[in-house]
Amino acid sequence: MIWFSLAFSAALIAAGLAFFAAGTLGLLRLPDIFTRLHALTKADNLGLGLIILGLTPWAPNLWYVLELALIWLLVLLGGATGAHLIARRALHGDGEDPQ
Amino acid sequence: MPRDQRRFKPETRPETSAQQLLTRSLLFAALWMVLTRADPASWVIGVPAVLAATWASVRLGFKAPRPTARGPAGSGLGLASLDLATSTLARPRARQARLASWLAIDVRRLLPFVLFFVVASARGGLDVAGRILARTLDIAPGFITYRIRLRHPGARILFIDLISLLPGTLSADIEGSDRLVIHVLDVGSDNFRELAQLELQVALLFREPGGAGAY
Numbered sequence: 247m248i249w250f251s252l253a254f255s256a257a258l259i260a261a262g263l264a265f266f267a268a269g270t271l272g273l274l275r276l277p278d279i280f281t282r283l284h285a286l287t288k289a290d291n292l293g294l295g296l297i298i299l300g301l302t303p304w305a306p307n308l309w310y311v312l313e314l315a316l317i318w319l320l321v322l323l324g325g326a327t328g329a330h331l332i333a334r335r336a337l338h339g340d341g342e343d344p345q
Numbered sequence: 346m347p348r349d350q351r352r353f354k355p356e357t358r359p360e361t362s363a364q365q366l367l368t369r370s371l372l373f374a375a376l377w378m379v380l381t382r383a384d385p386a387s388w389v390i391g392v393p394a395v396l397a398a399t400w401a402s403v404r405l406g407f408k409a410p411r412p413t414a415r416g417p418a419g420s421g422l423g424l425a426s427l428d429l430a431t432s433t434l435a436r437p438r439a440r441q442a443r444l445a446s447w448l449a450i451d452v453r454r455l456l457p458f459v460l461f462f463v464v465a466s467a468r469g470g471l472d473v474a475g476r477i478l479a480r481t482l483d484i485a486p487g488f489i490t491y492r493i494r495l496r497h498p499g500a501r502i503l504f505i506d507l508i509s510l511l512p513g514t515l516s517a518d519i520e521g522s523d524r525l526v527i528h529v530l531d532v533g534s535d536n537f538r539e540l541a542q543l544e545l546q547v548a549l550l551f552r553e554p555g556g557a558g559a560y
Contacts (some may be wrong), residue, residue: 268474275477280515280528281486284473287509292470295463309382316379326506326516333517333528 251303258300265293279336283329291322366399368448373398449499454550461546465511472512476530487532488517491525491540500551504544511539 272285298314305311373395381387476483495501508516508527514536518526529536548554 265470265474268477272473272477275482276484277482278486280517281484281530283509284513284515284528284530285477287515288466288469288473288512289477291466291510292474295466307382309379312379313382316376322510323506326509329509330505330516333515337518337526 255300255303258296262293262296262300265289265296269293280333283333287325287329290325294318294321366403369402370395370399373402449497450550451552458546458550462507462510465507465543469510469512473530483531485531485533487529489527489529489532489536490520491527491537493523493525494544495548495551495553497551497553500547500553503550504547507543507547508540511543514539 266289269285269289272289273282276282276285295318298318301314302311305314374391377387377391377395381391493501493504495504505516505519505525508514508525513530513534515528515530516525517528520526527536527540
């Protein structure tokens with residue numbers, strides 16, 4: 247049983263890391279700010295989700311699972327909102343807010 | 346129609362009902378329990394924190410209209426998926442809205458929505474990773490405009506955030522009250538269908554008549 251959850255966790259966390267790596271590679275390969283934002287938001291969302299899913303078998307009780315899920319949710323919302331704000335700024339030419 | 350939605354106008358703040366206050370404080374209390382793993386001693390700080398958070402949410406609150414049956418807000422269906430707009434799912438659910446309007450969302454739709462979201466984010470991550478790892482970058486980026494139908498402020502924020510997690514779309518800007526400028530990784534893929542499906546899911550969650558956006 248312990249071997250099963252170990253294998254399950256290792257596979258999921260490795261997959262999660264692969265998506266983080268792909269997102270980082272995208273940051274280097276992609277041509278402009280908008281396409282890079284795509285890579286960051288989507289690849290990191292899936293990467294973090296897989297890592298958190300891989301950690302759940304090792305949580306001592308349900309509270310830890312809920313906390314991990316909450317962390318994922320907050321990072322998602324933060325990442326998506328941040329990406330939107332950066333894209334918006336880039337569209338408007340990076341200026342200050344008009345008075 | 347106000348051109349600029351970003352200006353904060355406190356004088357337009359609506360009255361918050363006692364029901365809404367209770368719902369919100371319960372939500373914050375649940376959040377506190379998750380953070381402290383339900384440690385009873387933590388409520389010494391928890392109760393003031395929950396009350397302060399509830400107060401702050403009212404102070405910073407947006408106008409959340411009660412769900413009503415309303416006609417489509419946008420004009421015309423344009424090139425968006427007609428099969429979605431005419432399906433039985435997309436009909437207004439007025440009676441349901443009258444029955445249970447103390448919560449902004451329809452609790453029975455929560456699990457299907459979460460499942461839809463998990464599948465969509467997995468597809469989004471796989472899609473973008475595949476495009477990055479291709480020998481030559483597999484992208485044809487561009488901008489599209491989508492007319493948003495959702496009216497509930499919370500529903501709109503949720504929709505705009507989730508667009509960035511769907512395959513190939515990224516919320517870039519909001520023009521006026523209902524035109525979303527969206528950056529797409531591949532102008533050749535069926536972005537409008539993706540967006541309309543997501544909007545329909547959010548609409549169902551918030552008990553709004555679903556709609557398909559148009560140019």
